[in-house]
Amino acid sequence: xxxxxxxxxxxxxxxxxxxxxxxxxxxxxxxxxxxxxxxxxxxxxxxxxxxxxxxxxxxxxxxxxxxxxxxxxxxxxxxxxxxxxxxxxxxxxxxxxxxxxxxxxxxxxxxxxxxxxxxxxxxxxxxxxxxxxxxxxxxxxxxxxxxxxxxxxxxxxxxxxxxxxxxxxxxxxxxxxxxxxxxxxxxxx
Amino acid sequence: xxxxxxxxxxxxxxxxxxxxxxxxxxxxxxxxxxxxxxxxxxxxxxxxxxxxxxxxxxxxxxxxxxxxxxxxxxxxxxxxxxxxxxxxxxxxxxxxxxxxxxxxxxxxxxxxxxxxxxxxxxxxxxxxxxxxxxxxxxxxxxxxxxxxxxxxxxxxxxxxxxxxxxxxxxxxxxxxxxxxxxxxxxxxx
DNA sequence: CACGGGTTTCTCTTACTACAGAACTAGCCG
DNA sequence: CGGCTAGTTCTGTAGTAAGAGAAACCCGTG
Numbered sequence: 001x002x003x004x005x006x007x008x009x010x011x012x013x014x015x016x017x018x019x020x021x022x023x024x025x026x027x028x029x030x031x032x033x034x035x036x037x038x039x040x041x042x043x044x045x046x047x048x049x050x051x052x053x054x055x056x057x058x059x060x061x062x063x064x065x066x067x068x069x070x071x072x073x074x075x076x077x078x079x080x081x082x083x084x085x086x087x088x089x090x091x092x093x094x095x096x097x098x099x100x101x102x103x104x105x106x107x108x109x110x111x112x113x114x115x116x117x118x119x120x121x122x123x124x125x126x127x128x129x130x131x132x133x134x135x136x137x138x139x140x141x142x143x144x145x146x147x148x149x150x151x152x153x154x155x156x157x158x159x160x161x162x163x164x165x166x167x168x169x170x171x172x173x174x175x176x177x178x179x180x181x182x183x184x185x186x187x188x189x
Numbered sequence: 190x191x192x193x194x195x196x197x198x199x200x201x202x203x204x205x206x207x208x209x210x211x212x213x214x215x216x217x218x219x220x221x222x223x224x225x226x227x228x229x230x231x232x233x234x235x236x237x238x239x240x241x242x243x244x245x246x247x248x249x250x251x252x253x254x255x256x257x258x259x260x261x262x263x264x265x266x267x268x269x270x271x272x273x274x275x276x277x278x279x280x281x282x283x284x285x286x287x288x289x290x291x292x293x294x295x296x297x298x299x300x301x302x303x304x305x306x307x308x309x310x311x312x313x314x315x316x317x318x319x320x321x322x323x324x325x326x327x328x329x330x331x332x333x334x335x336x337x338x339x340x341x342x343x344x345x346x347x348x349x350x351x352x353x354x355x356x357x358x359x360x361x362x363x364x365x366x367x368x369x370x371x372x373x374x375x376x377x378x
Numbered sequence: 379c380a381c382g383g384g385t386t387t388c389t390c391t392t393a394c395t396a397c398a399g400a401a402c403t404a405g406c407c408g
Numbered sequence: 409c410g411g412c413t414a415g416t417t418c419t420g421t422a423g424t425a426a427g428a429g430a431a432a433c434c435c436g437t438g
Contacts, residue, residue, distance in 0.1 A: 046325035
């Protein structure tokens with residue numbers, strides 16, 4: 001049926017390793033272990049899996065799986081897949097790595113930087129008309145705000161560029177500089 | 190003495206806001222609250238501060254301050270500053286935002302992506318000569334590995350570009366594309 | 379309309395991390 | 409060599425988050 005003889009007691013070593021690493025990799029990040037593990041498993045699977053199969057292979061509780069799947073759906077890193085003649089829901093992972101990256105980037109941005117930018121804005125406004133605050137502090141807050149805003153805009157622009165082109169851009173690396181009409185400043189050393 | 194009348198009971202509102210926000214912003218990140226708060230405070234200060242002053246302004250324990258400062262030093266986000274005729278150590282923050290960004294990026298890379306890359310390498314090797322693993326899984330692992338490696342290399346190249354130039358690059362945004370000799374492929378759809 | 383598989387929500391336990399305060403150590407003065 | 413002051417390490421506690429298992433909830437089917 002499947003290439004990995006399905007219901008075998010355990011997973012191939014390489015897969016298990018991957019799942020494990022991805023798992024606590026996720027831990028270091030904002031994502032919790034089970035979520036990351038499930039994602040890893042689905043990413044490597046050659047067919048959609050259902051909750052039971054996942055639970056069996058990873059040895060984690062149904063409830064946990066349910067919640068984790070929900071979270072992964074939120075991040076849009078996996079999707080529901082209807083399977084003919086099957087009642088339970090099946091899931092498969094996004095396998096396009098660019099998609100994956102942008103989804104994750106998007107998610108983290110929303111959770112981490114957007115609030116920060118907002119907070120900075122209010123701080124800046126506050127600092128504007130607070131006579132007690134030092135010139136230096138005011139300047140620093142402004143600098144920070146401008147910087148973050150610039151980066152944010154940049155990010156926004158980048159994700160509108162079609163992946164393929166962005167990829168060539170990246171593969172070029174610093175060679176991009178050679179095409180740009182900048183004052184040919186010899187990079188200092 | 191200082192511009193903010195130093196030993197006043199509390200901080201200017203804008204500063205307090207900034208510290209607070211930066212603080213739990215840090216919490217969302219990997220950094221804990223006290224560390225982020227101390228960093229924020231130093232970033233806004235117009236002169237180096239010592240541990241006592243920090244403790245007083247933020248109301249956190251000495252031990253905590255000691256550890257937090259150590260961590261900030263690790264990240265190279267602050268530095269020790271000797272002050273004439275003073276026995277206690279003083280600290281000031283890096284105020285160049287590019288520096289800050291690269292330091293943070295560097296730190297996170299070391300902690301988050303480098304280990305991941307390493308793990309991926311071993312997984313890939315493992316998958317190479319494991320007959321049990323499915324073709325699909327093997328392919329996915331390789332794809333992931335290549336992708337991550339590419340991004341890693343790119344990052345490495347980017348940080349070698351002098352900040353000023355990088356900044357102009359960023360300010361250009363997607364305009365960079367217009368200068369590049371790419372086959373003017375109409376983006377598909 | 380009861381029954382049963384499938385899924386979600388709730389609750390309780392456990393593990394971990396941040397942090398305060400105390401105890402400890404190291405340099406500097408008389 | 410005592411007595412101070414600055415700094416660090418240790419220890420106990422409280423708050424938080426992950427996750428297991430049970431209970432509740434659907435919804436199709438006999």
